[in-house]
Amino acid sequence: MRRVIWMLHSVMVSMLFSMGWDAVCLGQQPAAEEVVVYSARSHYGQEPAFEAFTRDTGIAIKSFGGNPSELFERLRAEGDKTRADVLISVDAGNLWNAAQTGLLARIEAPELQAQIPAHLRDPDHRWFGLTVRARTIMYNTRNVKPEELSTYEALGDAKWKNRLCLRTSSHIYNQSLIATMIKRHGEAKVEAMLRAWSANNPTMINGDTGILEAIAAGQCDVGVTNTYYLGRLLAKDPNLPVAPFWANQHTTGTHVNISGAGVTAYAKNRANAIKLITYLARPEAQQLFVTTNFEYPANPQTPIPPLLASWGTFKQDDINIAAAGEYQMTTIKVADRAGYK
């Protein structure tokens, strides 16, 4: 029994120790200048743009990562005692949700608003797009001529029967694409499009990289993915027989999503938080984003790296991206009704 008691004892002590350690960390007065970032985008923690910010301003960045919905849950639970000053997330739908549930504060930052185009930020100034993620049609360059392609809607054409690769409707990238279309065209039209897609017996693959590899291997000829995944694959193998086709150029423009940031409702370092987001929106910081991850900059003043430039310029769908959040729930219902899994 003594040994058991000893074990219990040591467990208790260790638990207290670990609690004490956190209490000490949390109880610390904030260092002279810092800003705490909750980031739902995994590698923002190691972004070179963060290092550049600290170098230029002397403000230290502490970041804490997690999946968007769970991270929001924690932020909500911490309430007014949270340490988070800035919330970063992928996908406009997530940012819209964070704003909608009161996690983000409205900020006035004229420079920031001037740098980021209006359709890539919250009309109420609670979140701002920092990078642009274009989601477009990808095709096998050996089996498909670009002339055969036109719009997302046209992928429902019978000529793509058994030649289409898609992600499931459970994934947020496709949800955002469909949500913005619903906002523009209404549920009925989009449901018809999804039925047509499903009628083409698409191969469902979970992962944009997987879709691109399947297109390259000839499992399918066309698919819909974000362009930076192609950028990464081409960086490893420049001969990959896959190319992007800019969808809907003669109609609404290619769908773009964002990863973006906002200031938390209970930020302790509010001024620094605004300073950080403003900094990240400047062309110098934007350039660091696009060179490391092949995303497009949100700030149009930013020069584009050669690989992205080789894909040509394209017309973005300029519907306000908040639509991705507003219509996301409708999207899932429409997809379920249309049998698009």
Add this chain to the structure above:
Amino acid sequence: MVSHPGQVVSASGVQGGRWVSIWSLLALTIAAGVSVPLLAVLSSFLTPAGDVWRHLWQTQLLELILNTLGLLIGVGVGTVLVGTGLAWLVVYYRFPGQTLFEWGLILPLAIPAYVLGFVCLGLFDFTGPLQTLLRGLLGAHLRLPTLRSYWGVTLMMTLVFYPYVYLLARAAFLGQGATALETARSLGRTPLRAFLVVTLPMARPALVAGGALAMMEALADVGTVATFGYRTLTEAIYRVWYGMFDRPAATQLASGLLGFALLLLLVERLSRGRARYIETYRRGTGVTPTRLHGWRAGLATGACLAVLGPGFLVPVGQLGVWTWRTVQAGQLAPTFGTLLGNTVYLATLATAGTCLLALVMAYASRLSVSPSVRWASQCATMGYALPGSVVAVGVLLPLAWLDHTIVAWLAARLGQSGSLLFTGSAAGLLFAYLVRFLAVSLQTVDASLTRISPSLDDAARSLGAGTGRVLRRIHLPLLRSGVLTALILVFVEVMKEMPATLLLRPFGLNTLAIEVWQRTADAMWQEAAAPALAIVGAGILPVLLAVRLSVRR
């Protein structure tokens, strides 16, 4: 032996009734504590969940339930067959590689299911090297059945979850000793028949416990089903949570998983009935294994390899290749040592705590005459059937409430605002591990505890030993291999646990699993290989240690 109703089973409680009730009280307290997050999950029903349920009902709920049931049955049958078969081979036979397989067959446990799923898809699906090669040989229009199917998911889960059954079955076979088996054989049974008629029925609690653990893992899994595009109730939870932004509705769906878990427990209890599975006494004679020769030996070795190959060697090989490339590219995280340290630190604490509490609960249910303790402890283990992030939310909500209450109280008394004590503390995270993994340790300890005859307790107690002394002097020595098994299982589980760690970890504390997440969240699988491999490596060490400690007597 299996004794039946009518036989006097136990007379515990004759002496030291006070101590019995203290054990019961302890167990009930633990059960109550562990149930708090589960109740928090259930409390989501207090929040109306819009029309999500109606929508699901109209479109897919039935399909989801059938898919989930199908997966459960497939994984249950698969793991019990594979686990029992392999345990039977390594315990009763000698064949080339047998000593290596005996512990090696535990190893797939250290591989997170979603990692195996991803690696196998990468290697064996259309774009993988195997099919590419075949298309090169047989023509570009070759189409093989896809792994992204019910059978693919079931196979993956069977390959990583069978060790639960294997470990418990092996312990049970070894624990039975040779007496019963030899009696059967002396009565003219063939070895196989003796195994089927005598050994297997006696090992039933262990097999059922192992199968139940595997099925609960399958219920909680979200990574694999998402990777394979197989729609289960668990996948729907995340579709509702992430996609419809409706966390209350998602947790309501998660309560459905608790329903499945309850069903599993019921089946387990009913299958056990009122029979008891007790070894009469242990003789010095262990099992004498038969040496296999020729094609039989080859078949035995082949069977072990056929499971260990795809379940462990292939994924580890792939992770190894990726890690090598990462190291060559100089992309290894500089904080790797700290990550490993944190991971082992958390896993050790969680393992010690979880197994200790499991021991208390298992022993209390043994002592108590009323079924309430047993039921309370069983219910407390249902957290295992929930996905980690659902458990984490269940832990987060009450902890945050507690914290804010404390802060408000302090502010009223001391006039100054404090910071949160439990939310985002290691204690909170350890509590989540406890809720999630108590099932693993409790089922394991309980399965070996039920095999010890109550007459031993009665004898010791009648000689004046207290309950604590009986536990220490009689049970613990007999339970050694069971407790060791529990320790390994929980340790490995905690190390590879990702979602709860991600949500509840203290600010600035990162583990290997977090490092894996940081890469995989952005589909950078190659970069995730190094930390994943470290998790596997750190999982092998305790396995080796346990093997050394539990050498056959």
